[in-house]
Amino acid sequence: MKRLFPLGLAILVLFAVAITFVTMDIVRASDAKEMAAEPVDLEAAKVTFEDVCSKCHATSRPLGKKKDQAGWESTVLRMSSYHERQMGGPVSDDDQKAIVQYLLSVAGK
Ligand code: HEC
Numbered sequence: 119m120k121r122l123f124p125l126g127l128a129i130l131v132l133f134a135v136a137i138t139f140v141t142m143d144i145v146r147a148s149d150a151k152e153m154a155a156e157p158v159d160l161e162a163a164k165v166t167f168e169d170v171c172s173k174c175h176a177t178s179r180p181l182g183k184k185k186d187q188a189g190w191e192s193t194v195l196r197m198s199s200y201h202e203r204q205m206g207g208p209v210s211d212d213d214q215k216a217i218v219q220y221l222l223s224v225a226g227k
Contacts, residue, residue, distance in 0.1 A: 158219040159216075160220055162216065163217060163219055164220055166217060167216075167217045167221070170197075170201070170209055171217065173205065174204070180193070180221055180225055181224065181226075183226050184226025185221070186222075190218045190222060190225075194214050194217050194218055194221075
């Protein structure tokens with residue numbers, strides 16, 4: 119029993135080291151994911167835009183306007199608050215981001 123103790127300790131230490139490495143890898147991987155600018159799928163964003171932004175007015179209302187990113191972000195945020203009040207929930211952050219990118223690529227052109 120006494121002789122097994124150092125072995126048990128060694129296994130424990132190895133285990134702890136292995137877990138530390140695995141955890142560091144997971145942290146590094148998720149960091150890298152956040153760092154990379156997520157490319158927006160504009161085809162999917164178009165569908166989201168047409169779905170969400172046609173509920174209260176024609177999509178031509180935003181499509182006819184030209185705004186910069188900050189302009190679209192604030193408009194989409196305001197629309198999301200109307201959506202929250204009238205449709206029972208806000209437009210999700212991901213959908214807002216996608217819609218902003220879609221409008222930047224097509225609106226007012
Ligand atoms: C819940 C109803 C509702 C939804 C959904 C909605 N809108 Fe609107 N929208 C309005 C109302 C009401 C106005 C007029 C008042 C105003 O401009 O704040 C408006 C006006 C606008 C205008 C003209 C004013 C401006 O700031 O240029 C734009 C552009 C616009 N909406 C874009 C959008 C986009 C993009 C979406 C999708 C994310 C959207 N709307 C979804 C209700 C809505």
